Amino acid sequence: MDDESAEIELLEQNLNKTKQISQRMTSMLSSFDTRLNKLEKSILPLYNSTQILTKRGNNIESALLKIYEIASNQEGLAAEEAMILRGPQPGQLEQYKDTLSRLNASVTFMSITGGQRDTARLIETGAKKLTQMYTKLVAEGSSGVPPNGPDFQLLPFPSALRANLEPLVAFLRTLPLPPTHPSHPAAPGIQSTLKEAQKGYADMRGSWSVKCLEQYGKRVVDRAETLDGVVAGRELGAWVENLLAVAEIEYGLLKELSPLPGPVESTFAKLIAPLATLFANTISSLGSLIKRSLHKYTFLALAAYANLSASQAAWDDIMVRRAGRKQNELKEGLHAIRASCLRSFPEFIADIKTAALGKGAEVGTGLIDFAISTVEYLERMPEVQSAVGAALQTLGDGNWKMGEGVQVGKAGKTTETNERTLMEHFLHDVIHLTVTSLQTLSRANKRPSFGSIFLVNNLAYLRTRILVKPKTDIPSLLSKPTQDLLNSNFRTAKAAYFDSNFSPLMQTLTEDNKGKSAAKEKFTRFFDLLDEVAETHKLARVLQDDNEGREQICDEVIKLVVPSLQRFTQRNASGKDYKSLQKYIKMSTEEVESLIRSFYIESDPRTVAQAENARDNLLLSAGWGRY
Structure with missing residues (x-):
């Protein structure tokens, strides 16, 4: 406890x-x-x-x-x-374009305010600066001194400038325009700026093209006065082809370098307007030259018409359709030149008729001018065949006779066959009238022997140059009746030559059995007439420029005269009668043959010397004296 x-x-x-x-x-x-x-x-x-x-x-x-x-x-x-x-500085173009693109994007995708309008004005200023750069580059490529050699050379746009222009053009085409950006405040101003730049491009390139071509156009006109007409016509055709080639190149270049996207017809029309004017002026100068002397420049007109016609389709495509133009300068030029071509045919016929009238003066025995000019005219026909056929179709069959004669047929208007037929009819009339005029002049000669030599010389010249040894394909344009006309009239002229010069000789050798005294008279008459024939042929050469023709006539004359003389001598001066008639027989048959041969052939000096001795002996015996 x-x-x-x-x-x-x-x-x-x-x-x-x-x-x-x-x-x-x-x-x-x-x-x-x-x-x-x-x-x-x-x-x-x-x-x-x-x-x-x-x-x-x-x-x-x-x-x-x-x-x-x-x-x-x-x-x-x-x-x-x-x-x-x-503005864009060297080496800063890409930065400049990037800045402009950024500013453009800020305006495009935001609402428009006062600040955005200021930005739009800045964009428009940038576009102007770029177009100024564009114009400067185009000006550099369209300036300088063009080549001035004898042959035209196409001068391409400088590759370095083109390399700079292409990206610039590509960017300019992306700038806002009213069709693509209707609400963009800078679009109208940019469009106006690009239009002005494109117009400037057309002006500069058009002026440069003319600068490259005008000296050659002037050269064509200047050379046409002295150059062969067909060659001058070809030069004109080549110049027009070069002009069209330049226009073709410029069209492609414009499509690549135009700052505005879309069609370029109106711009191309402005570009080629100076070229069309240059062409019209050149054709006008040639037309004036032709009208001033149509006889001299006939083949210039025909060749020009042929060569210009060959370029008609290309001109219609490049200079009319692509540019949306209605005016066709080539067609107008062809119309003017065709009028001269149509005039040339009746005027040529009239010249031949006028030449046949004469004025009472001797015309000699050589070639006459209108025969030479006719041959030259006919020889040139194949070179301008298309132009002649087309012009004759317009003129109408037989109208080159200016109302004279009856039309040999009505030709159609389109087919090549009909053009060929018209040409055959025209050439037939030319040759027939030439032959008729020569015959008229030959009959007007007071000495028939000289008249016959004149006729055979001129008809042989016509026949040789047109049928036998033509320099061009003229035989293909001649109808068979025309060829037969030439051949038959030449044979007739040759027969008339034999008749007027050697028929009297042959008549003295006719057999009439009137004894020795008659034989003496016949020998005397024969050698007197032979002396006259020798003198005639000393003054008038037969077929001087036709060795083959002279040899043929020579053989025919020898076959005509020498055998008859030989037979007559054998019959009347044989045996014991020879001594009594010897002094009347001034020449042996061999010497007569050599003398006759000397009328035509002088190529062998031994024959010439032998003939001259025989002729001198004959003339001395007749009291004419030595020459």
Whole structure:
């Protein structure tokens, strides 16, 4: 019991001690709490002030960051504006285009405000700067001194400039335009700028093309006065082909380098307008030259018509259809030249008729001018066959006679066969009239022997140059009746030559059995007439430029005269009669043959000397004296 009481008492003592400790701790904590309250009350104002300062500091920092950002943006805009206003600098074109694209995007995809309108004006300024660069490059490629050699050379656009232009053009075509960006404030101004640049391109390239071609056009006109007509016509055709080649190249170049996307017809029309004017002026100058002397420039007109006609399809395609033009300068030029061609046919016929009239003067025995000019005219026909056929088709069959005669047939209007028929009719009339005129002039000669030589010389010249040994393919254009006309009239002329010069000789050798006195008279008459023939052939050469023809006539004359003389001599001067007739036989048959041969052939010196001695002896005996 005592133990339990002791333990209880110990517990109560410990409890009291714990209570005392708790009281002291509570007292200490209360004192600490009081102190903390006092501390809080003293620190709270400072805390509140610190929070306000922190917030203000954060606000100030945010404001400064915004200010720095705005200042940076303004500096970038100022730099971009300065770049745009300054224009693209060497080596900075890509940067310039990128800046312009960025500005354009900012306007395109945002609402239009006052600031955006300023940006749009800046974009328009940038577009103008780029078009100025474009125009400068085009001007560099369209200036300088073109080649001036004898042959035209196509001068391509400089490759270095073209390499610079192509990316620039590609960018210009991406700029906003009213059709693609109707709400873009810069689109109308950019379109106007590009239109002006494209018009400037057409003006510069057109002027440059004319500069390259005009000297050759002038050369064609200048040379046409002295050059062969067909050659001059070919030069004109070549010049027109070069003009069309230039226009073709410029069309392709325009499609590649035009700053505006879309069709280029109107621009191309402006570009080729100076070329069309140059062509019209050149054709006008040639037309004036032809009209001034159509007789002289007939083949210039025909060749020009043929060569221009060959370029008609290309002209219609390049200079009319692609440019959307209605005016066709080539067609107008062809019409003017065709009028001269149509006049040339009746005028040529009239010239031949006029030449046949004569004025009572002797025409000699050589080649007459209109026969030479007719041959030259006919020889040139194959070279201008297409032009002649087309012109005759327009003129109408037989109308080259200017109302005289009857038309030999009505030709169609389109087929080649009919053109060929018309040409055959025309050439037949030319040759027939030439032959008729020569016959008229030959009959007008007071000495038939000279007239016959004149006729055979000129008809032989016609026949040889046109049928026997033609220099061109003229026989293929002549109908069979025309060829027969030439051949038959030449045979007739040759027979007339034999008749007028040698028939009297042959008549003296006819057999009439009147005795020795008649033989004396015949020998005397024969050699007197031979003397006249020798004198005639001394004054008038037969087929002077036709060795083969002269040899043929010579052989025919010898076969005609010498055997007859030989037979007559054998019959009348044989045996005892030879001595009594010897003084009347002034030449042997061999000497007569040599003399006749000397009329035509002078290539062998021995034959010439022998013939000259025989002729001199004959002339001396007749009292003519030596020559």
